[in-house]
Amino acid sequence: EIVLTQSPTTMAASPGEKVTITCRASSSVSYMHWYQQKPGASPKPWIYDTSKLASGVPNRFSGSGSGTSYSLTISSMETEDTATYYCQQWSSNSPLTFGSGTKLEIK
Amino acid sequence: QVKLLQSGAALVKPGASVKMSCKASGYTFTDYWVSWVKQSHGKSLEWIGEIYPNSGATNFNEKFKGKATLTVDKSTSTAYMELSRLTSEDSAIYYCTRRATTALRYWGQGVMVTVSS
Numbered sequence: 524e525i526v527l528t529q530s531p532t533t534m535a536a537s538p539g540e541k542v543t544i545t546c547r548a549s550s551s552v553s554y555m556h557w558y559q560q561k562p563g564a565s566p567k568p569w570i571y572d573t574s575k576l577a578s579g580v581p582n583r584f585s586g587s588g589s590g591t592s593y594s595l596t597i598s599s600m601e602t603e604d605t606a607t608y609y610c611q612q613w614s615s616n617s618p619l620t621f622g623s624g625t626k627l628e629i630k
Numbered sequence: 631q632v633k634l635l636q637s638g639a640a641l642v643k644p645g646a647s648v649k650m651s652c653k654a655s656g657y658t659f660t661d662y663w664v665s666w667v668k669q670s671h672g673k674s675l676e677w678i679g680e681i682y683p684n685s686g687a688t689n690f691n692e693k694f695k696g697k698a699t700l701t702v703d704k705s706t707s708t709a710y711m712e713l714s715r716l717t718s719e720d721s722a723i724y725y726c727t728r729r730a731t732t733a734l735r736y737w738g739q740g741v742m743v744t745v746s747s
Contacts, residue, residue: 566737567737568737571735577735611733611734613732622674
């Protein structure tokens with residue numbers, strides 16, 4: 524099973540600050556997907572195929588990476604970005620797995 | 631638009647089973663895998679398994695083999711998941727999702743299952 528390790532576990536950012544969340548895979552994966560979840564709501568697809576923004580996602584978000592290291596970046600933090608973000612992979616010879624999540628708060 | 635409408639919350643006794651539904655609309659049900667995901671309270675997400683409605687083929691996370699049974703009713707575009715021999719560890723929110731390539735692109739609203747005597 525491919526284990527995804529997210530860092531940081533929690534963080535707080537000021538409005539306008541750049542934010543980077545990292546997801547490291549225990550083995551190389553072809554793509555990484557990201558989900559945003561707010562309290563009491565279902566996870567929302569946020570970034571798919573490493574760098575493609577889901578419909579309605581603001582373009583201050585971006586995704587990048589390859590192999591075992593991937594990241595989600597917010598160019599300028601806004602209050603509405605407060606949420607927990609999960610990375611997810613599915614490669615051959617491994618079940619679909621998620622990272623443990625990064626809780627992002629506004630300062 | 632694509633929608634996945636899940637059944638309501640369930641309160642079940644330890645040792646019992648629960649069956650939940652996921653009604654799909656807005657797309658051709660038989661064309662996409664339906665995956666199920668577990669989220670225990672305050673915790674991360676776990677993939678349970680998936681079913682391909684066209685053929686009934688399934689894939690499971692080893693952890694959930696013997697715990698979850700996945701079925702579909704093509705006539706109503708509804709997927710089902712039954713969880714058996716429930717314990718407190720099965721108390722969680724369960725989501726159905728529609729998979730596209732390797733991503734889960736659409737999610738239901740979730741079903742909260744509480745296992746308690």
